[in-house]
Amino acid sequence: QVQLQESxxxxxxxxxxxxxxxxxxxxxxxxxxxxxxxxxxxxxKGLEWIGRIWTSGSTTYNPSLKSRVTISVDTSKSQFSLKxxxxxxxxxxxxxxxxxxxxxxxxxxxxxxxxxxxx
Amino acid sequence: xxVLTQPPSVSVAPGQTATITCxxxxxxxKSVHWYQHKPGQAPVLVVYDxxxxxxxxxxxxxxxxxxxxxxxxxxxxxxxxxxxxxxQVWDSSGDHTYVxxxxxxxxxx
Numbered sequence: 477q478v479q480l481q482e483s484x485x486x487x488x489x490x491x492x493x494x495x496x497x498x499x500x501x502x503x504x505x506x507x508x509x510x511x512x513x514x515x516x517x518x519x520x521k522g523l524e525w526i527g528r529i530w531t532s533g534s535t536t537y538n539p540s541l542k543s544r545v546t547i548s549v550d551t552s553k554s555q556f557s558l559k560x561x562x563x564x565x566x567x568x569x570x571x572x573x574x575x576x577x578x579x580x581x582x583x584x585x586x587x588x589x590x591x592x593x594x595x
Numbered sequence: 596x597x598v599l600t601q602p603p604s605v606s607v608a609p610g611q612t613a614t615i616t617c618x619x620x621x622x623x624x625k626s627v628h629w630y631q632h633k634p635g636q637a638p639v640l641v642v643y644d645x646x647x648x649x650x651x652x653x654x655x656x657x658x659x660x661x662x663x664x665x666x667x668x669x670x671x672x673x674x675x676x677x678x679x680x681x682x683q684v685w686d687s688s689g690d691h692t693y694v695x696x697x698x699x700x701x702x703x704x
Binding site for chain 1: 596626628630632636637638639640643644649681683684685690691692693694695696697698
């Protein structure tokens with residue numbers, strides 16, 4: 477059974493960089509057949525896709541966040557990571573990582589991690 | 596950017612049928628996927644490619660897609676079906692992004 481687990485600081489100060497890691501277990505992370513994504517949900521709002529990375533390292537980002545987002549992958553650790561720079565209170569959200577089997581939908585998700593932006 | 600519109604809420608009695616719509620410009624030309632999201636849990640894929648169900652999802656969940664509206668239907672609704680439901684497409688014509696619907700809260704009366 478594939479499992480995804482997000483990890484990282486729960487509190488980030490305004491203007492700093494939010495950093496999260498997703499660790500994948502139970503599957504062939506480096507098989508090259510998957511897109512790995514970050515998705516977030518502010519309290520009381522809907523889901524927003526942030527960006528994705530192919531196992532080879534190629535990335536696609538949501539244009540609304542592209543200038544502040546970097547997603548990277550470490551196949552040796554079965555992990556991929558998110559960096560979101562210059563954060564504000566509007567970036568406070570539950571952040572999820574998820575897998576796309578190159579079929580344009582997400583078949584596995586992490587449980588999510590709440591990140592608050594506050595001084 | 597591509598927009599998907601869902602009704603904010605749907606209420607249904609146990610045993611009845613819940614119908615959740617997802618409106619988008621010519622959405623019938625796209626593949627639509629649906630997720631069930633309960634508080635504090637990871638979203639769960641319940642329908643993919645308009646009308647297919649992943650393994651383990653009850654047959655009570657079904658989907659359709661035509662014209663400007665996709666629909667998720669939950670038959671014989673159970674208390675455990677109470678959740679937020681989101682439709683989702685891949686927008687390959689514009690920004691090349693995953694697009695989620697606005698979400699529908701299903702309340703089982």
